[in-house]
Amino acid sequence: SVEDNMEPKLGFFEEELGLSASEVRASIISLPSRLGQSQKNRYRPRLKVCRAAGVDASLVLSYSSATDEKFCKRVGFPLEALH
Numbered sequence: 001s002v003e004d005n006m007e008p009k010l011g012f013f014e015e016e017l018g019l020s021a022s023e024v025r026a027s028i029i030s031l032p033s034r035l036g037q038s039q040k041n042r043y044r045p046r047l048k049v050c051r052a053a054g055v056d057a058s059l060v061l062s063y064s065s066a067t068d069e070k071f072c073k074r075v076g077f078p079l080e081a082l083h
Contacts, residue, residue: 009039016047017057027061034064045082046071053077 013024028034037043046060053075063071072079 006035009035009043012039012043013061017060019058019061031065034061037064049075049077049081052081 010024013019013027014021019027042064043060046063047057049072050057050059055075059071059075063074066074068082069079072082
């Protein structure tokens with residue numbers, strides 16, 4: 001449902017990734033499948049890696065459709081850090 005899935009995800013994008021509502025909207029419009037990714041299993045672990053690597057948290061969304069391997073290579077962190 002919208003309340004259980006979309007609202008928490010949109011809030012996460014704004015609060016945890018530091019995006020404005022218009023940036024979130026543009027990101028979703030450009031790649032709607034971002035709403036289908038798991039906040040618990042995809043976005044939160046990747047945010048943790050971004051913070052540990054000291055890179056921009058917006059990479060969580062920029063690489064949302066990338067494999068874990070490609071994402072970790074981009075941020076310069078070992079794949080094991082996601083698990």
